[in-house]
Amino acid sequence: MSPPIHPDPPLPLGQGNLSALLAVAPALLPALLDAIPARVVVLDPQECLTYGNPAFYAFTGLQPEVILGCPIRHVIGEQAYANYAPVRERLTRGETVCWEDWIELNAVGPRYMREHLVPAFDAQGQRLGTIVISLDWTELRQNQQQLEARLDELHATQALKSSIVDQALAAIISTDAQGRIVEFNPAAEAMFGRQRTQVLGQPVEDVVIPPRHRAGHRAGMARVAKGGPARMLGQRLEMDALRADGTEFPVEMVLSRNAVGDTSFYTASMFDLTERRNAQAQIERQRDALRQSEKLTAMGSLLAGVAHELNNPLAIVMGRASLLEEKMAEHPLASDAHRIREAAERCGRIVRTFLNMARSRAPQRAPVQINDLATAAAEMLQYNLRSHGIELDLLLGDDLPTVLADGDQIGQVILNLLVNAQQALATNDPPRRLQIATGVEPRRDGREPWVWLRVVDNGRGIPEALHERIFEPFFTTKPEGLGTGLGLAVSRSIVRDHGGDLRVEPRGPGACFRMGLPVSGQAQPETSAAPAPIEAPEALARVLVVDDEPEIAALIRAFLESAGYEVASAESGALALELLSAGRFDAIVSDLRMPDMDGAALWRAVGERHPLLARRMLFVTGDTLSPGARGFLSQTGCPALEKPFAKADLLGCLKQLLG
Structure with missing residues (x-):
């Protein structure tokens, strides 16, 4: 590579100047040239070396007697000489040339040289030769290259660190010793809602620290400035930070101190803990809900057992009251018997509702009356409402069509709405009112109408902003300990699974x-609370009643005999098989749970001995909650009548069984 050539003004050595200088001071010039640290050589017009100062010979390590008079190309080498071609052309034109570059010299190897080459002429313009002044800048150039490499490395390191800081997920804020912000990365911009250009140079306390913590921050900065301990350095701390909009949020921070020369800088790496706190709160709510669910499961099992034990005495009370009412039809005490029967039937509905709620089974859709479900829920909570001073109004629509739905699930939804209203009214000043209303909403475009139900209270109401949020899982407006935030979410899910909707309507102060819910059929006639008339069988039928409870067996026998059936009874399955072997029976009414031989074992035995009669077995039980009982009834297709039951229910099932 040819050395770079730099224009340089000619030295003040015009034609004849060198000869004049030698003539004036013949002893001064050699001393001057010998003292110059630069290498000075003089070449004749044929480029042969005619003079070299001591610095030149010391640099090359050559002796004057060896190289004086030799062509310079032999001294510096052919490769180096070839690089001087552009320089020689300019010297020929009388130009002074200045250049610097790496050059390979024979005697010393590769060196970085800076040279001035000055052509000399006599008074007639004849070229006398060339004066060359050289400086060896090799070490300087090497140091410069090392410095440039180090700067490049520093620039690359700085770029890498800047990239890491810019791409970091953590918010990184650096301040000087006075607390003024010197770095604010993109994650910090996103976290705090502020631009880097706006906060640089600002006190960090005014940007990210809530006002109530600023005094403590200033005290800590002052303590460190006086040489006190920096207590927060290197520790993971959770604290509150301030967004640009004035809202506070939790962060986790690690603070470090770095010294650059005599200056200290502080860097805080922060993570937003909002999502983590929300997740922890949700997990805690889920744990509370799980604990509550476990409690409810245990209570449900206990409730189911208690309800089952109540079934038998309730069945006896209901049945005997019904018989007493029939016998005393014209007696003044008939109204008392009627009240006893209605109270017992109400107890039976409450027990049945408890059992339905405790059941764990797949949804089963069937035509249900919303009015019946609303009445059952109201009866279940009647004592609670009355004890809290809550007046309940039932405004149930007439001739509502049935809805194809799972009665247990929709009943739970209604009950949940009533319980929520009761809890909302508990802290309300009297009067406390609760209303349940039902009706039909006509639908356009040929779609079937909807049956609706409203639960309205006169409590404090729900803010409009929360009308949708209250249906989110684990969101609740109730005080701690009164709810899990799941009731409304599950209720809406159940209703929507039925093709309907559950929402809050902005009405009144409460x-x-x-x-x-969409309907599934035509309107059903309203049923009367009075016992339906029972038709006597067309032909005398013999029925075998099997029950280990003598009172239940006697009640069923009384019901059947009053309707014209011929009845025999057995207290166990074994005795029932003996009676079947001794006589003819048209149907069997049996309890499902009995000691020794239960109803399922009796059915199998009857199937082996009397196959036709096995298809005419009606089971009376209060144990349809258990998986075993449900599985048996589902597998065999045998009808079942849940305790407690009314006389009309028993006779209706038996008539259908006999065909």
Whole structure:
């Protein structure tokens, strides 16, 4: 590579100047040239070396007697000489040339040289030769290259660190010793809602620290400035930070101190803990819900057992009251018997509702009456409402069509709405009112109408901003310990699974929840609470009653005999098989749970000995909750009548069984 050539003004050595200088001071010039640290050589017009100062010979390590008079190309080498071609052309034109570059010299190897080459002429313009002044800048150039490499490395390191800081997920804020911000990465911009250009140079306390913590921050900075301990350095701390909009949020921070020369800088790496706190809160709510669910499961099992034990005495009370009412039809005490029967039937409905709620089974859709479900829920909570001073109004629509739905699930939804209303009214000043209303909503475009139910209270109501949030899982407005935030979410899910909707309506000062469900059939006639007339069988039928409870067996026998059936009874399955072997029977009414031989074992035995009669078995039980009982009834297709039951229910099932 040819050395770079730099223009340089000619030295003040015009034609004849060198000869004049030698003539004036013949002893001064050699001393001057010998003292110059630069290498000085003089070449004749044929480029042969005619002079070299001591610095030149010391640099090359050559002796004057060896190289004086030799062509310079032999001294510096052919490769180096070839690089001087552009320089020689300019010297020929009388130009002074200045250049610097790496050059390979024979005697010393590769060196970085800076040279001035000056052509000399006599008075007639004849070229006398060339004066060359050289400086060896090899070490300087090497140091410069090392410095440039180090700077490049520092630039690359700085770029890498800047990239890491810019791409970091953590918010990184650096300040000087006075607390003024010197770095604010993109993650910090996103976290705090502020631009880097706006906060650089600002006190960090005014940007990210809530006002109530600023005094403590200033005290800590002052303590460190006086040489006190920096207590927060290197520790993971959770604290509150301040967004640009004035809201506070939790962060985790690690603070470090770095010294650059005599200056200290502080860097805080921060993570937003909002999502983590929300997740922890949700997990805690889920744990509370799980504990509550476990409690409810245990209570449900206990409730189911208690309800089952109540079935038998309730069945006896209901049945005997019904018989007493029939016998005393014209007696003044008939109204008392009627009240006893109605109270017992109400107890039976409450027990049945408890059992339905405790059942764990797949949803089963069937035509249900929303009015019946609303009445059952109201009866279940009647004592609670009355004890809290809550007046309940039932405004149930007439001739509502049935809805194809799972009665247990929709009943739970209604009960949940009533319980929520009761809890909302508990802290309300009297009067406390609760209303349940039902009706039909006509639908356009040929779609079938909806049956709706409203639960309205005169409590404090629900803010409009929360009308949708209250249906989110684990969100609750109730005080701690009164709810898990799952009731409304599950209720809406159940209703929507039925093709309907559950929402809050903005009505009145209190809260109003409206449930709407699509119907599945025509309107059903309203049933009367009085016992339906029972038709006597067309032909005398013999029925075998099997029950280990003598009172239940006697009640069923009394019901059947009053309707014209011929009845025999057995207290166990074994005795029932003996009676079947001794006589003819048209149907069997049996308890499902009995000691020794239960109803399932009796059915199998009857199937082996009397196959036709096995298809005419009606089971009376209060144990349809258990998986074993449900599985048996589902597998065999045998009808079942749940305790407690009314006389009309028993006779209706038996008539259908006999065909």
